[in-house]
Amino acid sequence: MKTFAENYDEVLVPVIFQPWAKELIRAAPPWDGVNFLDLGCGTGAVTREVAASGVSATGLTGVDMTAGMLDVARKRGQEAGISANWVEADATSLPFPENQFDLAYCQQALQFFPDPVKALTELRRVLVDGAKVAFCVTTDLSENPLLKSQSAAMDKYIGEAAGDSVRAICSLSDGAQIRAYFRDAGFKSINVEEVSLTLFHPDGYEYAAGAMGGMHTGDKLLELSAERRDECFREFLIGLGEYFDGKSMKFPHVSNVVTALA
Ligand SMILES: C[S@@+](CC[C@H](N)C(=O)[O-])C[C@H]1O[C@@H](n2cnc3c(N)ncnc32)[C@H](O)[C@@H]1O
DSSP: OOOHHHHIIIIIIIIIIHHHHHHHHHHSOOOTTOEEEEETOTTTHHHHHHHHTTOOOSEEEEEESOHHHHHHHHHHHHHTTOOOEEEEOOTTSOSSOSSOEEEEEEESOGGGOSSHHHHHHHHHHHEEEEEEEEEEEEOOGGGOHHHHHHHHHHHHHTOHHHHHHHHGGGSOOOHHHHHHHHHHTTOEEEEEEEEEEEEEESOHHHHHHHHHSSSTTHHHHHTSOHHHHHHHHHHHHHHTGGGBOSSOEEEEEEEEEEEEEO
8 A cells, every 4th residue: 555655746746736836936946056945845846846947956955854755755856866865854953054055945834833933943044144935835725625625525524633634734824924924033025925826637536536545534534435435535526616527627726925035
């Protein structure tokens, strides 16, 4: 059976995280000679995108607290011929000296840091003065039909704790709050912009099975009968309403994109 991280990388990254990685690069383009940090790097989607952009970086570093995610990042990075440092660490305690990096991205991870200001202060410490950062953080459930429908189906078929794991993705939706966190951590020129991407999967049922099975609650899903599992996936797809055409899914995904200077 695939690990959580393998499933994440195969199912979620192409549909959700790769498009957002491209958006971060648009918001803060990398340059030749950059020494770059990918904070909460997961399986390395953003770092791979930076490498694929063609810039020749002097350093690519990904940090995450989850060893399983880093294992996949390392493997996928090697397959793509990317030479990067994959470091297991908590965002609130980075194992680097100060003034190291001149660009940092953090994609869909700030909302999971237990103390965002502490993590941002620590990030500021390892950045050179004037370094640029770009973050994205999913907005409210009401603006994100995929997550809304997924959490409702999980509440019903698996239990509220399962739905909560999806709602946590939308737990830091207030742009003013995010701006205050960056200000309190000492960042300047802070810009918070709500961006909506239209995301697509050609086979909604396949996505449902991958995104709900084998993920945070995959073990619980396996306890259901095949019929109940099938009902759960179908309920999720029906809940997408206009964003599911009977086969494919095409839906808005909204995030606050933050850029700031150290
Ligand atoms: C939704 S994933 C996003 C991963 C990656 N940025 C991507 O684009 O695919 C959130 C990641 O944040 C990491 N994370 C959560 N809390 C963390 C912390 N305190 N320090 C470092 N990483 C953390 C998780 O392990 C997970 O890999």
